[in-house]
Amino acid sequence: MLSIKNLSASINGKTIIKGLNLEVKEGEVHAIMGPNGSGKSTLASVIAGRETFDVDEGTVTYMGKDLLELPAETRAREGIFLGFQYPVEIPGVSIANFMRTAINEKRKYLGLDPLTGAEFLRLMEEKKKMVDIQSKLTNRSVNEGFSGGEKKKNEIFQMALLEPRLAILDETDSGLDIDALKVVANGVNKLRRPDNATVVITHYQRLLDYITPDFVHVLYDGRIIKSGDKNLALELEEKGYEWVKKEAPAGV
């Protein structure tokens, strides 16, 4: 589904991703871990098409298409969803209005009729239950005055509404209490289908108790220096990143 080969990306001339390879297939869950500043969010932004980053080398193929050719909004409409590490506030725009616009843009792209107000409300009710989000939250402006946890839940709610094929969740578990963590994990698990895939970026092994990853990767200084199964996360928790650094064959 997603195939990243030898990707290098920079911002303002500073190279952040340095020859990265990653292969994600349908139905899989991948976890990406790595120390602060190693380039996890940058990778997510580059996949989503954020133009502040320059792609200097490499290829990214998504569902057989050259992803790097597509503008960010087209990537989104093609089913790529990014759960932001720091969701931004949009004052005066209600979540309902925001998401209705988003869904109808996607539908238009896919050649479908827009959802009517009633249809959209029904869909929203259904997804609210699924991710256990409070009813009044959706009438509020996007992320405005939300607590840290509410912002993260709101990202999952949006994901549920958009039903992406490839979801990248950037530290969606950070700052969540244990109940909220379960809600987020539950959301991801319920939305899991054989034809979609999820990449979770996290610092904590505890999320992986709830979302079982097929692969765990360690991102270090712009490269994936080690990959393994869920046991790698446990090992990391125990030994820290220094251990992988030493383990990693030079030049990878």
Add this chain to the structure above:
Amino acid sequence: MKNDSDKILQEVTGSDYKYGFYTDIEMDQAPPGLTEDTIRFISAKKNEPEFMLEFRLKAFRHWQTLKEPEWAHVEYPPINYQDLIYYSAPRKRPKYDSLEEVDPELLETFEKLGIPLDEQKSLAGVAVDAVMDSVSVGSTFKKTLGEHGVIFCSFSEALQKHPELIKKHMGSVVPYTDNFFAALNSAVFSDGSFAYIPKGVRCPLELSTYFRINAANTGQFERTLIVAEEGSYVSYMEGCTAPIRDEHQLHAAIVEIIAHKDAEVKYSTVQNWWPGDKEGKGGVYNFVTKRGICEGEHSKISWTQVETGSAVTWKYPSLILRGDNSTGEFYSVAVTNNKQQADTGTKMIHLGKNTRSTIISKGISAGRSNNSYRGLVKTSKKAENARNFSQCDSLLLGDQCGAHTFPYLDVGNRSSIVEHEATTSKISEDQLFYCLQRGIDMEGAIGLIVNGYAKEVLSKLPMEFAVEAQKLLSISLEGSVG
């Protein structure tokens, strides 16, 4: 002393008319230039009562002593007032026979605004079908109003049918001595509207629909007078979301509102004059004097305006809160793009006790435009416990535009409380990318963010216009980022 245009006038007109100026009454427009004769011509043409002519002449004589104001934060080439034409008869025949003859760009905008086909025709100056004929719509409308004793008609008609009401109120809020453009308007005003709500009547209709249909024919020097008698209520909507192109570059309107005891007037306007091309060429200059007076106790006037057009806008809807416990509100969204310049704001003059005013101003600047807000809040000695709250926000798109806020406070009473808050923000790349990532394209994203920003003001507009105003904001900013 005779100048050239006087000479030409004389040659054209002969001299057997009693005012020393005569031209064929069938003539559709006055020759260019402005003299007392031009004013007599306009007044005669409109068959006005004597007092009206006197009023115009006094205003004209006063205007001649004035200089054009230069302090506004705008720049434009000097206007030669002797080159302008001060009277043209309303167009009787439609400009076009079908929509196909109309500028496709204009039609595209109508389309985006979702304006119904019949209205598109009417606005573009195309002959309209009998069904949607403005006369017939106008007359059902008038019948309903008539049953409630509400008078709502053109200024010219009011001068014929209700001269005593005009005589009593006209110029009582904006005297012709007020400023340069007010004096000019008072001398040469073309037409406008008059609304009168009798005592205790709640006007059963939004006074708006009618305007939509007639918007295309508004004159260059418009005059609006709204009188709300004791305990009455009216919501009045002027202007139009559709872009109005006009061969007249200078527009100088006057709006006067009078609210008596316990009366409430809601005045909303959406103005979208043609701003000119990207360089601002050919755009309309809009110099407007709008003022309301809360004459009686517990009266209330609110202005809500959405401004997106004009090359140059100079406009300060003001309120005088004379009655004790009266309330004034001002809600404004002003968008400038490309090379547009806007100098707008409001004045709240507190004279009565316990008077309250609220000012919410939202400026949006894009391109290389300049957007200034100027607000004066004044509380007089007698205005015990007067309160004002002002919130002036500016939103910038890109880094070539400017926003300026000039609050002036003049507090003459120790018990009054005046609060002012101001913010300047930018649409952040973070916000735009967040929208893009959800599948909303750049234009849609800017539209959403800007409408969110302006929501507090848009929500004050009558429903039907709020929806259009939202679309209008998005359209005005097309192509301004990225």
